[in-house]
Each structure stands twice: as C-alpha cells, then as structure tokens.
Amino acid sequence: MVDHSDNADLRTLVTDAESGIVLFGITPPRLSTAPERIREITAATLARLDFLTVDGLALYDIDDESDRNPAERPFPYLPTLDPAVYHAEYLGEWNRPAVIYRCVGKYPESELRTWLETTDTDRVLSVFVGASSKAKTVRTRLSEAQALRRDVRPDLLLGGVAITERPEEHLRLIAKQQAGCSYFISQVVYNADAAKSMVSDYYYACREQRIEPRPVLFTLSVCGSAKTLTFLKWLGVDVPRWLENSLRHADDTLAESYQQCLTNARDLIAFCRKLGTPFGFLVESVSIRKVEIEASVALAGELSGMLGRGRPSEPGQV
Template identity: 35%
Template structure:
C-alpha cells in the first residue's frame, strides 16, 4: 500500500498537522519504549492531528564548535518507534533518515526493511550536518537510490530558512530536490518569521516563473521555556532575533511568551504567503523532555492549527468572491 498521507497532501485547500518527536534513548528497554509511545499518544487524545514525525537524531558536533547544551545520546531505531506510534495511534508517521553513515548497499537494505518490516511509507532523508567527516552516501546519491527503488515511498525534504538568509538560494534547492523526488518539505523550527517569508516568497515566484506548482511546506514551531532550551535552539542553527530572545528571557512566564511569539510569527507568515498559493502545514515539537514544554507544545498546536484553519477558510472565501 502507498502512503495514506499522500492524498491529504494533494488536498490543497486544507492544512496538514503533525506532532514531532524523537525515539527514546538507545539504552531504554523495549517494553518501556512502547510505554513511552503510549504516554505520548495519551497526551494527544484531545487534539486533531494527521500524524506524527519521528526524527533521526545525529551527533552534529562537526557542524559547530560550541558544546552541545544537552549531551548527545543515540536513540532507538526511528523505524521501530514509527511503527509503534502508527500501531498504537492508527495514524500515519513520517520517518526521518540520516543517510550519510551508510553506503548504497546498506541504504538499499534499509529501505527494504523499512517498507516490509516496519511499514514505513513516508520518508524525509537528511544529509550530513557538515561537509567534513566520513560521508559514505551524499544526500543526492540517496535520492537517486530511492528513485531507482520500486517501493512507492512518499519522499520529503528539509528546508532551512536560515540557509536562504545566508546564501540566497534555498528556493533553488527546493526546486532541485523536487526534481530529485521530494513531494513535500518540513522546515526547521521557525523563530524568525521574516526569514521564512523571504524564502517562501522567492520559492513561489520561482515556481511561477518555471510553470511549476509549489510543493507543500510544513512549518515547524517549538515552544521555549528556559534559557537552556533557548541555548539549544540557537545551537541547532535556528535563527532567533535578539529582541525575541530578550522577550523570552525577560518574561515572567517564558513558555507563554514563546507561544505568543510563535503565534505572531505564524500570522505574519500566513498574511504574506497564503496569497502566493503555497500549500502549508504545521509540525509542532518539543525540543526537550520537560513536561512543561511538552504540555506547552500541545497548547501551541491547538492555537496554531486554529489559526491556519481560519486563515485557509478566509483565503478560500476571498478567492470565491
């Protein structure tokens, strides 16, 4: 069977909504992994979402000289955690896969196992965090291997507005990745609305110039409740304007302030980009295991989903009139 999400992604008049998560640490006993999945899903019973996104966490120390705020620890196989979440929730799961550590033969075997053993249908492939180190399979080669595979994966890619702000060519990367098979894109967490608006605007205009339809863009948002979380956000390469950092750190309730900032950022993005005809979606994640930030992520999901739903309805009304 092909991806059930694929049909939803083609319904351009609706948003698509996800919760992002990471597999438990590798030393977690398997029975506890299943229980952790169940505990997460129990928190989500009060929201309407299309599926989950499971990340493949990499050791990104080669990307940056600053020490990682939270020590890196390997996790369980994202395919396994995706399978558990799908079985327990009955919803589809997008599974991330870091490809640089495997050669072509290993990656081909991984794809076969992911499809037949773990039931993965929706993939986002991620390349090396930096150009240094032992890269056994470049991302472009991984796209080629997947394209040659007869299994009908729905392929997505990552897009980074910060990269566009620095190099000015992320919109061209999106088009190139589309030619390599990517049917949707997931952003890095958004804390700089203007950087995202610049990228999406340039992408939409380039698509129009080339006579192509824009792919669906899933915008990621994450609450921030402490200076340590903010440090981690910035370590990940997420652009946080100085005024935004100061607002969060000076707030009596940093989590509430970050939710307000994320809401305002989404409103700015929608006002600028919905008229451009880019189909959008949301992915809400908590970057830590703190209960307060996980609960805040669910509140943020409710607020942002309602905002996107309303904006889409208003946009349809405007076009109808």
C-alpha cells in the same frame, strides 16, 4: 477550507499540494532505554496526542552534529532508537501516517535499500537529511539516497529539509523537488520574515520555471528556559535579538515563546494564503521537559483550530 476528513489522509494532502497540513514531531527514546520503559513513554506520548487533529507524526533521526557546531552542545548527544525501528515495533497503536526522518549518511546503501523495499508506503512518508557539514564522513550521500529511492521505491513520498535563513535556499528546494521531493519541512522558525522571504523566493522561482510549488511545512517549537533557547541557537535557529531579549527577560519564558509561536503562525498563514502557495506546520518540543512537551501539544491543538481543524485548545493553555 481544506477537507481533512478520513478520506483526505496525509499522502493525499501532500500529493494534491493542499494547505493546512499539521504534523507533530517527536524524538524516539534513547537507545539505552529498556523495552518496558519505551512502552511506557510511548503510551504517555500517544495519550497526550489522542485529542489532536493532526495528519501525522514525524519521527526524528538524531545524529551527532558536533562537526557543524564546535561549541558545547547544551543538551548532550545521546543515541536514540532508529525511528523506523521505533515506528515498526512500538507505534502499532498510532493509526495515522508517520513521517520517518533518515539521516542518510549514517546508513550504508544496503541498509537503506532494505528499508525502502520493506516499508509500508500507505503508512509511511520520509524526509531524507544530508550531512550536517561538508567535513562529515558519510556512508551514503543525500543524492545517492534520493537516486536509490527513485529506483527502489518511487511510491514513497519523500520530503526535504528547508533552512529558512540560508541564502538561496529556494534554489535548493527546487533542486530537491527535481530530485523527487514532494514536500518540505523547515527547521524551527522563530524569524517569520526569513521564512516568508524563502517561501516567496521559492514560489516565484517555481512560477518562472513553470513548475508547481510543493507544500512547505513550517516547524514551530516552544522555548521554556534559557537553556532551551541556547540549544535552539546551537541548532542554528535564528532568534531575532529583540525576541531573544524578550524571552530572556520574560516573567514566564514558556508563555512568551508560546504566544510568539502563535503570532508567527498567524503571520505565515496569512502570507501563504495571500501568495497562493501550499503550506502547513510541524509542532515539536526540542526539550524533554514535561512542561515544554505539554505546551507543544497545546500549541498544536490551538494551531489546528486556527486552520479550521477541530476544536482549538483554550487560549494560553500552557
């Protein structure tokens, strides 16, 4: 069992390539939100997460991805607070590390440089995200941002995105690892077989090249409605047809997806442990509906219990 005591913080767990890391992901409030309302939202979020034994918070950087998918976005794109600003100005009471996502194409190199120079690497890790499509106009390319971090702030632990369904993704992971990534966080997983194939390919490619595999954190997200399911698919999440049928026809879509997330988690835990590769999980809700957010918190609690981390939630507590 991994020691996740106060001495084993997220930075140490990543550096030592430990298994069993658990993060909880949130999206900062909308940019148009009044400061007092932001404080209220933040207080409610921290109260929900207070009982969880997670290793850190992931703060997403939302970008307009209409270039990647021309279909109408089920939930409209609305700009949100810069996650670095949100962390610095509103999350002072969060006493664990934060993984701050950076959609690097949104920012000029000078702005990224300033952030790298001033960020507290004891409290902050990052994930750099490249352009959503080759056609997208960017201010800074992913490779340029990776090089900037190596030059300016090599002590900032950097993560990379993993798309489990994408062909040859393991080769992209190795390239990102060689560019400085210490860990990877997947897109939402509903197809456990695709996730297992990717991590297996990555593990054996690392062994062939005599390099140590880095932790892969699998993202799990509950789905409480047909609209959320449509949004997951719009984001590019592969939902197997049998599972889509089950979710669409379930008496309780949220409970059905919750149980499927647990099933996938057990499958991935057993597979990664047998393979001998470091792994973890990130739990989020892609919906802002209260019932789905609360279910994601319950899922994170139950998952922590499955990994031997504190007290699990009551089964089915959604």
